[in-house]
Amino acid sequence: MNIHPFFKTTVLLISMLMIFIAEDASARQAKSVILVYLDGGPSQTDTFDPKPDAGRDIYGNFKEVSVTNVPGIIIGSKLPLLAQMADKYSLIRSMTHGVNGHETGHYAMITGDLSGGDVVYPSYGAVVSYFKKDSYKGILPPYISITAANNRFNEGGFLGNRFKSFDTGGAPEKTTFEVEGIVNPFISAEKFNQRLQLLNAFENINPYFKTSAYKHAIDSMRQHNISFIFGEAGASFDLSKESKEVRERYGMHRTGQACLTARRLVEAGVPFINVRSTGWDTHKKGFQRLSDMLPELDQALSALIADLDERGLLESTIILCGGEFGRTPRVQWEAPWNGGRAHFGKAFSYLVAGGGFIPGKVIGKTDKTGEEIVERKVYPADLIGTVYLLMGIDPNGTLPHITAGSLPVLPSLGKEGQSNGLLYELIKP
Amino acid sequence: MKKIICMLLIVLSVNTLSANEIDKIFRNTSHQHFLPCGDEVFLRRTFLVLTGRLPKSDKAVQFLQSVHPEKRTLLIDSLLDSDEYVRYMVMRWGDILRIKSEFPSNLWPNGVQAYNRWLYEQISTNVPYDTFVRNLLLSQGSNFRSPAVNFYRAFIKKTPENIYQNIQLLFLGERTTPFEGAACFDQISYKPTKEWKEEIIYLDYSKKPRKKTVKLSNNKSIQLQPGEDWRKQYTEWLTDKQNRRFAAVMANRLWYWVFGKGIVDEPDDWGVHNPPSNKALLEYLTDQFIASGYDTKALLKLILNSGIYQSSHAPAGFYIAQRLPAEVLIDALADLTGIADEYRSRVPEPFTFYPKGTRAIDVGDATVSSSALELFGRVSRDVSLESQRNNTLSARQLLYLMNARELEERIRKSNVLTELCKQEKDIPGVCRAITLMTLSRFPTDEEMLLYRQYAQKNKVSLRQLASDILWMQINSIEFLYNH
Numbered sequence: 001m002n003i004h005p006f007f008k009t010t011v012l013l014i015s016m017l018m019i020f021i022a023e024d025a026s027a028r029q030a031k032s033v034i035l036v037y038l039d040g041g042p043s044q045t046d047t048f049d050p051k052p053d054a055g056r057d058i059y060g061n062f063k064e065v066s067v068t069n070v071p072g073i074i075i076g077s078k079l080p081l082l083a084q085m086a087d088k089y090s091l092i093r094s095m096t097h098g099v100n101g102h103e104t105g106h107y108a109m110i111t112g113d114l115s116g117g118d119v120v121y122p123s124y125g126a127v128v129s130y131f132k133k134d135s136y137k138g139i140l141p142p143y144i145s146i147t148a149a150n151n152r153f154n155e156g157g158f159l160g161n162r163f164k165s166f167d168t169g170g171a172p173e174k175t176t177f178e179v180e181g182i183v184n185p186f187i188s189a190e191k192f193n194q195r196l197q198l199l200n201a202f203e204n205i206n207p208y209f210k211t212s213a214y215k216h217a218i219d220s221m222r223q224h225n226i227s228f229i230f231g232e233a234g235a236s237f238d239l240s241k242e243s244k245e246v247r248e249r250y251g252m253h254r255t256g257q258a259c260l261t262a263r264r265l266v267e268a269g270v271p272f273i274n275v276r277s278t279g280w281d282t283h284k285k286g287f288q289r290l291s292d293m294l295p296e297l298d299q300a301l302s303a304l305i306a307d308l309d310e311r312g313l314l315e316s317t318i319i320l321c322g323g324e325f326g327r328t329p330r331v332q333w334e335a336p337w338n339g340g341r342a343h344f345g346k347a348f349s350y351l352v353a354g355g356g357f358i359p360g361k362v363i364g365k366t367d368k369t370g371e372e373i374v375e376r377k378v379y380p381a382d383l384i385g386t387v388y389l390l391m392g393i394d395p396n397g398t399l400p401h402i403t404a405g406s407l408p409v410l411p412s413l414g415k416e417g418q419s420n421g422l423l424y425e426l427i428k429p
Numbered sequence: 430m431k432k433i434i435c436m437l438l439i440v441l442s443v444n445t446l447s448a449n450e451i452d453k454i455f456r457n458t459s460h461q462h463f464l465p466c467g468d469e470v471f472l473r474r475t476f477l478v479l480t481g482r483l484p485k486s487d488k489a490v491q492f493l494q495s496v497h498p499e500k501r502t503l504l505i506d507s508l509l510d511s512d513e514y515v516r517y518m519v520m521r522w523g524d525i526l527r528i529k530s531e532f533p534s535n536l537w538p539n540g541v542q543a544y545n546r547w548l549y550e551q552i553s554t555n556v557p558y559d560t561f562v563r564n565l566l567l568s569q570g571s572n573f574r575s576p577a578v579n580f581y582r583a584f585i586k587k588t589p590e591n592i593y594q595n596i597q598l599l600f601l602g603e604r605t606t607p608f609e610g611a612a613c614f615d616q617i618s619y620k621p622t623k624e625w626k627e628e629i630i631y632l633d634y635s636k637k638p639r640k641k642t643v644k645l646s647n648n649k650s651i652q653l654q655p656g657e658d659w660r661k662q663y664t665e666w667l668t669d670k671q672n673r674r675f676a677a678v679m680a681n682r683l684w685y686w687v688f689g690k691g692i693v694d695e696p697d698d699w700g701v702h703n704p705p706s707n708k709a710l711l712e713y714l715t716d717q718f719i720a721s722g723y724d725t726k727a728l729l730k731l732i733l734n735s736g737i738y739q740s741s742h743a744p745a746g747f748y749i750a751q752r753l754p755a756e757v758l759i760d761a762l763a764d765l766t767g768i769a770d771e772y773r774s775r776v777p778e779p780f781t782f783y784p785k786g787t788r789a790i791d792v793g794d795a796t797v798s799s800s801a802l803e804l805f806g807r808v809s810r811d812v813s814l815e816s817q818r819n820n821t822l823s824a825r826q827l828l829y830l831m832n833a834r835e836l837e838e839r840i841r842k843s844n845v846l847t848e849l850c851k852q853e854k855d856i857p858g859v860c861r862a863i864t865l866m867t868l869s870r871f872p873t874d875e876e877m878l879l880y881r882q883y884a885q886k887n888k889v890s891l892r893q894l895a896s897d898i899l900w901m902q903i904n905s906i907e908f909l910y911n912h
Contacts, residue, residue, distance in 0.1 A: 180834065
């Protein structure tokens, strides 16, 4: 068969181009996700979608705003540090799923599943750790929660326990961050070794298992754990290895030191880190509580973004910040709320940064009071699907399921009323 | 030589003691010889299988030292009549009935409590299995007052198809099922009351049947008449003696609960694609179950009195060593240290705390959990499959046992250990007491020597020795596995 030389050259060129694109894509691919999860549902009106002109029933006690370093973007007055670096992140002001219950809102926001089917989906942390199970070679678990995952539904979903998060437990803001199973101040290395020797001697004379197949497998797991405890794994959680300046930059509080730990875990290659901050369910005396909580978040999150950026890690690390839903733009002044906001799944905000997201932009828009979305609805599946895309996971791919064979990674993606398209407008070309 | 004869005698006596019909079937179908297990193994295994608990030390000593020729049968009987047996069964049923306050069952705490209490009553009175299933499926009324109706509430989408699929899975082991029979559940309707989270499940008799004649899975058909409870026709067909699959699935499930592996395995995946590993045995158990009037305890007695059950763990015997289930392990750690986890429900607010000392087995709500329970694969109750309980030991679980600060703190502070040291006063006494409570047996001479040498070499106090030995034993394979 005769092939026209021009055709040959074209094919060659195209395939070269494809290889180039593929390489380029993998080089640019995000390696880790840090989800700063504001459990309970943070108020978007007081953070990323302020409404200073909507009257006191909307803006409540926070009439002032922070003007950011990006012209045209304002955020809440309690986030002055984040305001100085709005060119490093983007805001989605049109997140929606319409769910107002904590557990169901959480399920929607953490799985992207709005299909209402009879299947429990895995959280995106579990999905990421499923897809990275072969390529991720680190000694640390692929999905880590500081200090614990929400656990309000089974986060492993139909993928099973294996892909659930590793909960650190402990308190990173304390002198010693006692990570469950890794950092144990009660036991010296000497005592640990004594006990191990005793255990080995016992297993060797055990009447039931001394020659069993179990013994070999369990021995090797123990060995793995020993290198885990005394090796780099422990070091990743050892915040005393950071300078005082760095620690204080993040803030000497739970959220700050958790974010600092997250950065150390990113350096160790962990694909998904969940920094779970609690207490955002501000029904009562909301402004008072936010006045305490927001400065900590502001400090921690701004330090995290800046620190990753300075270390050249921001391009390969996705940062997300938001909760299971937002809160009603209209303030409940009456008792027993006394200036609180209720659950609001209709319109809320998320912050995204790094990992291939375009910074300095605002996507979506709510109306004057913030009660309706007027521009570009973003559903959980759209955000999570975009994260998958940036992580090199096909948002239209499938996951194995015990009875169904396989199921779509994101059952709601592309479905009317459950999805409005991936966030291509926020992905760097 | 003397030793060999002795061993032979023991083997023979144990075999004649406990050989029953099950063993005859095994002998006819395979020529494998299974080594019988010792009393201490039988004791621990039977406590774990029937109650999900370790035997208390005094009970263990009593059993081990008893010379009663039928002490094994007597132990089986007494455990089957214990409150702990009922509680453990409630947990197992709660797993497959997906009892849970929040997503995806959304039964809410009041419904969960009522449902668990109902299960407790059904199991403690040993209601025949076919009656139990009828009570469950023919229920109607308020989820608080007729708790069995919670069965019809535990769905994300309460469609006749989802309900029917779940019933076919639970009671017939069908993973995929044609939807025709779903028509029998078309009348089920739901309405709220003024009481918070109360729901009335009632039948809408104005509905016309989708089809007059509904074909069910063994090619039998039932007729649906307007104005009747269509579930009745279905349930009668389901629980009929002619429907051998119904009895076989439960007999096999009980076998699975005892051995960790079904004769049909997985126990909820029936069909030509997955034949039983021992057809004769399955037929026999099914016959016995039906003949006993669907008596769960009678079938368990039959199984537990067999030589197969009372053999060592594989490869020498038939029993397969299994890691302790999450709740069992966490409860055992609480008993051994004397310090239990606290459980709380986050719904409704404000949080509800379970009474101090509540056992993980008794929590009864998959929404209520702890990091440790999650770590060891506590069932999330999302689906009605037995496979959702994963008892494979992982490195991460070992890490917790080896080095969790929380666990070490409990070992250190343990009053159980402190008291035991006061009582026993010396190394052999302490070692014996810990081995009894942890491993349900006396320490061997070799082990005693090991402990003495350890204490001497490392110059540890008696209390410290107690901590070290407990740590060591709960990390041992023998403890972690029911073998």
